Amino acid sequence: MANNFADLFEHAVDAMPDRIAVLQGERRVRFAELDARANRLAHHLAASGVGSGAHVGFQMHNSVETMETLIACFKLAAVPININYRYGPAELAYVYDNADLDALVYHARYSDAVREARSRAPRVRHALRVDDETVYPDDADALPYESALVEHQPTRPAVRRGPDDLFMMYTGGTTGLPKGVMWRQEDMWRVLGGGIDFYTGEPVADEYQQSRTGAAGEPGTWFVLPPLIHAAAMMPTFTALWSGNAVIFERRFDPAAVWAGVARHRPQVLVITGDAMARPLIDAYRRRPADASSLLAIASGAALLSQAMKNTLLEMFPSAVVSDSIGSSETGFGGIGFAQKDDDPTRGPRVWTGRGAMVVDDEARPVVPGAEGWLAKTGAVPLGYYKDPEKSARLFKTVDGARIVVTDDRARAETDGSVTLIGRGNMVINTGGEKVFVEEVEGVLKAHARIYDAVVIGVPHERWGRQVAAVVTAAESGPIDFDALEQHVRRHLAGYKVPKQIWVADAIARSPSGKPDYRWAEDHVTSRAPDHRSA
Template identity: 50%
Template structure:
C-alpha cells in the first residue's frame, strides 16, 4: 500500500470523475479534467528535467492552476514548495536557493520578481507562467502551452509512502524553514488518514474516495492562501473525498459570502479573527443566503470568544471548531465552540492522544501547570538542510520521537490543553510571563477594538512592559484608561498594556498570522499614543 498525495487524488478521480473538483472565478474543472490537466503538466515538467525528488516552486495566488501544479509535481514523486506571493526579491531568492528549486510555476504578475532573481539561481532550469490577466513580460512557458505539450495519460511509475512533502514555515521567528514529512505521515497528521473526532486510523488508501463516492459531495472554501498548510490540506482532504474546492484569490468579507451564496458552500476554513472579523461584519452589513454552511473551522491564528459568539448567532446550527497545530506537528487538538464562551486565552482544546505538555526536562507536566506542547507519532523527518535546528525541535523522549516546536501550553485540570503562544513572543514583565494571545483576545472583546497585537517593550523597572498596537473601529478610539478598566475585569492587572499605539490596520501574513516584528518596529519609531508611568511594584 503506497499512500501518497497523488495516489489519493487519483483514487477520487476514478470514483468521482464527473463531479466538479475545483472552482475559481467563472471557471471550474471536473475530476476527469483535473486528471488530464495534471497528467499533461506532469509530463511537460518531466520532459524539462523534473524527476523524483525534484523541488518545484508554486508562487501565486489561489487558483485552479496552482492546485494542479502541486498535484502534477506529486505525480512525478517530485515535491511542491509553497512560496508566499508577497515575497520581494530577497525573500524569493533566499527561499528558491534554500529549497533547491529546479522548476517554478508562478503568476504572470510576479514575472518581474522572478526575472530579477533567476540569474542567481543556477539550479532553477524551468519556469511555467500562469496567466492572471496581467501583462508583465516573462520568458517562462505559458501554462496553456505546457498543457498542450504533455500527454494526458496516467502512465507514471509506482510511488512510495516515503516520498517527501515539504512545507515552508512563515518565518515568524527567522527565515522560513522547510519542514520535511513523509507523505503517509502528513496524510495521517493532516490529510484525514486519522479521523479528527474519533482518532480512528483509516485502514486503507481507498476509504476516503470510496466513502465520498457513496455520499453527496461537500463544497469546501478554504479561505487562506495555498501557501498556508491548513489551506493545502483542507483542499487535498476535499479532493481525496470527491468534494468540490472553491478557490478565493483575494480575501474580503463580502467576497467570502458571495462565494458561499453562489456555490452553496458547506465548509469554511478561516484563520481566526484576522478573517473572522471582516466576515462577520460583512454579513452584518448585507443580507446573504448562508444557510448551506454546516461547519466553520479556524486554525493558525487567534479566534476570540467575541467573534465566535457572533458567528454562532448568525449560524446557530453550524459546527464551529477551533484547532491548534503547526507546520511541525500537524493537527494537535480542537474544540467545538459554545455560545457565550468567556475564555480570554488562546484556544482550549481536547488534545490529540499523541499530544503532551512537557517541562524543560521532557517530563509530562501535572494538571494546572504550563510547559511546552509536544507531539509524538506521525512527526516530520526534520527541517530541510538544517540539522542543528532539527536536533532542537525533533527530539527523542523516553525512546519515542517527538516534535517540540516551541509553543507554550497549559494542561488544564480536566485534561484539556490551552495554547498560550510561542516563547519567543512571551513578555517577561517583572518576572511574570504574559502571553500576547491572551491579552489580544481580551482587547478584542472591547467593541471599539477591531484588531490588535500585543508586544513587550523595554522598561527600566520591569524589564519589559506590556504594550499594544491597536486598530480601532472608525470614529471610536478608546483611551488607555477606558481599556484599563475594561481589561481588569478579564485579566490580571500585570497583563494590562501600559502603552498603546494606534495604527490604521494591523499587519498580518497572508494566512492571518500575526506579524510581531512589524508591531515592534511600528512602536519603536514613535511615541505612544497613550501611556502610564510605572511608579512602584508590579503592575
C-alpha cells in the same frame, strides 16, 4: 498501502470522475479534467528534468492551476515548495536558494519580484508563468503555462511513488528566517489529511476508504479561504478532494465576494484562519447579509480565533458549529475544539487532544493534569528541518524510544483530558520577572467593542527590562477611550499584563495565513511616538 498524495487523488478520480472538483469564478473543473491537466503538466516538468525528489516552487495565489501544480509534482514524486507571494525579491531569493529549487511556477502578477529574485538565485533553471487577470509583458526566461500543457498527453506518468515521498512546508518568516519542515507523505496524510479520523482518532481501513466513502455518498462543497501556500488551506483542500467533495477558491480574500460565493454555491464548510478572516467576514455580512443557511461548519485554524469572534459567529450562524483547531507545520493536527458562547476571553484555545498530542516538561516528559508545560506530539511527526540539523535536534527528539516534537507553545494539561494553549514561548514578554504571553493580551484587547484588531509586543523599559505594549486598530471611526480600554483589560488580567503604551494603526500587518507580523509591529512602534501612555 501507497499513501502518496497523488495516489489518494487518483483513487478519487477513478471513483468519481464526473464530479466537480474545483470551482473558481465561472470555472467548473471535474475530477477527470483536473487529473488530465495535472498529467500534462507532470509530463512537461519531467521533460524539463524534474524527477523524483526535485524541488518545484509554487509562487501562486489560490486557483485551479495551483492545484494542478501541486498534483503534478506529487505524481512525479517531486516536492512542491510553497513560496510566500508577499515576499520581496531578497526574501524570495533566500527561499529559492535555501529550498534548492529546480523549477518555479508562478502567477503573472508576481513577475517583477520573480525576475529580480531569480537574478540572485541562478539555481532555478526552469520557470512557468501562469496568466491571470493582470497584464504583464512576456518573460523571456519563463514559458507560458498553457503552452507547456498543450504539448503533452493527458495520460498518467509512470512513476514509482510511495509513502516515504517527501512533503515539505516552508514556515516562519514573521519572527525569523523561513525554514522547511520535512514530512513523509503518509505521516502528513495521517495527521492532517484524513488518514486518521479527526474526531474519533481511528485510522482509516486503507488508502481507498476516503474515495470509497465519498463515492457512496452525496458530494459536499468546501469553501477554502486561506492561501494554498499554507497547510491550513492545502490540507483541508486535499482532504475534501480525496473524499470526492468540491472546493471553492477565490484568488484573494474579499469578504463581500466570499458571501456572494456562499449564497451562490451553498457550501457546507467554510475554512478560515482566526480573527484575521472572521472579523472582516462579520463586517461584510453585517453590511450586506447573504443566504448562508447551507453552512454546517465554520472551521478555523492556524491563527487565533478570539472569544469575541466565536460569540458573534455563533449568534450570526446558529445552525453551524464553529471549530478551532491547533497545530503547526512542525506538529500537524494537535486537537480540535468547538466554540461555546460567552466563554472566558482570557483563556487560550482549549482543544481535545488526539493522535499523540500532549503537554511535557523541559525534559520532554508528560506533565501531570493541571500543570503547565510545552505542547508536544508523538506518533506521526516530521523528519526535521531541511538543511538545519541543529534546529532539528533541538525540536525533534527521541524519548523512551519514541519520536517526539516539542514545540515553543506553552500549554496546560487540564484535568478533564483537554489542553489549553497559553501562548508561544518565543513570543513571551518578561516584564520585571513576570511572563506575559502576547496571545492572552491580544484576545482581551479584541474583546473590547472599540478594538478591531491588535498585536502585542514587548518594548524596552529601564526598570522592568521589557514592558507590555500594543498596536491596535479601531473598530469604528473616532477616538478610542483609552481609560475605558484599560479598565476593560484590568477586569480580565493582572496589572503587569496591561499594555502601558498603545499605538493606533490603520491596519495590522499579517502573513497570508493570518498570523500577526511581529517584526512589522516592532518597526511600527520604533518609528513614532505612542498614541497613549498609562500613568
